[in-house]
Amino acid sequence: MPLLHISLRAGKPEAYRQAIFDSLYRAMREALNVPEDDQFMTITEHDAANFRYGASYLGVARSDDLVFIQITVFDTRTVDQKKALFRRIAELLGDSPGIRPEDVFVNVIEAAKENWSLGHGIAQFA
Structure with missing residues (x-):
């Protein structure tokens, strides 16, 4: 039951944003065994004045195409699953929409x- 919040600089076309959604969903299905149709994601776009990042923090050369991806998940995933997820996200976003791995910033x-x-005010998983 992942919940994703994606932040990026404003100005990318709808097809680019949809490719991000599609690639992230595929990565979660493959690395975390997320069920079909378990898609809860938002994209927030920011103008340049409201989007800041360390351009070379930890030796990673980031650009204005940086995408912040925050994923909230159940606390049941292993370290190996999370590593596989990070790797797969970078690969798939590289394929479509063409984001460099240096510009993929993920937080779980x-x-x-x-x-x-x-929904319905019910704790479905409690």
Whole structure:
């Protein structure tokens, strides 16, 4: 039950943004065994004045095409699954829409299953 928040600089066409959604969904299906139709994602676009990053922090040469991806998931994933997810996200976003691996910034936040309600005010996984 991943929830994704994606942030990028404004100005990319709709096809580019849709390719991000598609690539991220595929990466989660492959690396985390996310069920079919488990797609809960948002993209927020920012103008240049509201988008800041360390252009060379930790020796990674980032550009204005940087994409921040924050993924909240159940706290049941292994370190190996998360590493596979990071790798697969960078590969797939490189293929479509063509984002350089240096511009893929991913953060995973883990939450216990009882901390989720997917509708109707019910804790479906508690």
